[in-house]
Amino acid sequence: MLDEDIKILCVDDEQNVLNSLKRLFLDDNYTILTATSGQEGLKTLEQEHVQLVISDYRMPVMNGVEFLREVYKQWPNTVRIVLSGYADTAAIVSAINEGHIYKFIPKPWNDDELKVTVSNALERYFLLKKNAKLVSEIEALYKKMKSIIEEKPEDLSILDTLPVGVMVIDHNNMIASCNSLVADITGNNSLPLNQGIEQVLPESIIHFIEKIRNNVRTSIQLEISGSTIKLLGKATDHNSVTLILIRKDDLS
DSSP: OOSSOOOEEEEOSSSHHHHHHHHTTTTOOEEEESSHHHHHHHHHHHHHHSSEEESSSHHHHHHSSHHHHHHHHHHSEEEEEEEEEOOOHHHHHHHHHHHTTTTEEEESSSSHHHHHHHHHHEEEEHHHHHHHHHHHHHHHHHHHHHHHHHHTOOOOTTGGGGSSEEEEEOTBBBBBEEOOOHHHHHSSSSTTTTTTHHHHHHHHHHHHHHHHTTOOEEEEEEEETTEEEEEEEEEOGOOEEEEEEGGGGGGG
16 A cells, blocks of 8 residues: 555644644654645645545634535545534535545544544555556557457457456447456356357346446446456447456455
8 A cells, every 4th residue: 555655634723633633643654744724724735745634524714514625626536534523414414425525533533443444545545546547557558459459359469468357349239359357257168259248247247338338437346256346338439338347356
């Protein structure tokens, strides 16, 4: 996880709360930055690369919801946690939705629970970062492979160099191209080339393909042949669909 220095920004208008948070993470390999207002927090984020923000909910001028909403707009990958002693459930739900908040922690917090939450949030940050990088690399490779796949779909030499399963489904729902890793991931004894998807793919993947064809570009996580698989999809020319199958273990 530690492929970069971890910086956590704590924002609260009470200095004693900020001091408590700094003491809590004193023994961890984190750089703790502090701000006493949302405006100050935004200025800090403009100057520092921060993976995680912990903000109080009730602050003057700019409250925690407004602050974290702005953080989401400008730095969407930064994980956001809100602290509050405010017991209004409706306000808490609004804060989570508007600020796209990872976790709500009530005040006074439990030190051990907060440390576990921060650890899990950082793990999620780095996992999503790695996943995004992998998807970006796959899309770059796809652009290079596109002409080869369309001109000669039976040529699997390039596809077999990839560390993920790649499958192309044509407009007739036939598997036009795939690499050998697809057979391994899906539990097939052989490559399912030139077969209909109903013959070799589970219903959950078939439904996913339909969503892709309806211009819903998305991803899902499935259990296939005893393994957790991340499935990405993209509609291509001529109403075909390209699927990327990634084992969860390969993302860790």
